[in-house]
Amino acid sequence: MSVSAIDFESAARALADTGRDLAARGWTPATSSNFSMRLDESSCAITISGRDKGRLGVDDFMRVDLDGRALDPGKKPSAETLLHTQLYRRFPEAGAVLHTHSLVQTVASRLFEADGFVELAGYELLKAFRGFETHDAMMRVPVFPNTQDMGELSHAVDSLFDAEVPMQAYLISGHGVYTWGRDLAETRRHLEAIEFLLACELELRRHRR
Ligand SMILES: [Zn+2]
Known part of the structure; x- marks a missing residue:
């Protein structure tokens, strides 16, 4: 396994810095x-739910195992923790997961829910995604219906991975985006790219009307 262990405090500080930047852009209302980062083969650091993502400190994070169970007594993981740990379980190389709720992500997810995906093609910025080396690549970003049943949602995500659909992000309708990468820098690049490309799709729709 190519995972190098990182200590909890360093991971929490790196995620808190990222949270400040993402909150300043209005992506975490x-x-x-x-947000989470892998610590080793069997655990990750993740935000505790209900905290202001622009003002995170080390105490706003906790450790969970890759089945989403708390490793820090007295701290309770959010229900969506399962959507993070599922990615670390499936992809040994995954080092970070970011989930945000921007206006663009939320509107695009609703607009494309009936199609089941957003097709992104003809964009230079597709090269920002790992595995998509040229601008003439095409990427489908799946859109799942929103639910409070995280078991059901993670099942739906897993079945697309099982079908080997190439993806680096997915949307949940009326909710937001999940994206992941080998480390926090790559995951941020994926998040910025998906936000920009979804904004392009919304803008194109407006002009085509
Ligand atoms: Zn959410």
Whole structure:
């Protein structure tokens, strides 16, 4: 396994810095969103739910195992923790997961829910995604219906991975985006790219009307 262990405090500080930046862009309204980083083969650090993502400190994070169980007594992981740990379980190389609720992500997810995906093609910025080396690549970002049943949602995500659909992000309708990468820098690049490309799709729709 190519995972190098990182200590909890360093991970929490790196995620808190990222949270400040994402909150400043308005991508984490009203304490929504959650961020995580892999610590080793069997655990990750993740935000505790309900915290202001622009003002995170080390105490706003906790350790969970890759089945989403708390490793820090007295701290309770959010329900969406399962959507993070599922990615670390499936992809040994995954080092970070970012989940945000921006306006663009939320509107695009609703607009494309009936299609089941957003097709992104013809964009230079597709090269920002790992595995998509040229601008003439095409990427489908799946859109799942929103639910409070995280078991059901993680099942739906897993079945697309089982079908080997190439993806680096997915949307949940009326909710937001999940994206992941080998480390926090790559995951941020994926998040910025998906936000920009979804904004392009919304803008194109407006002009085509
Ligand atoms: Zn969410």
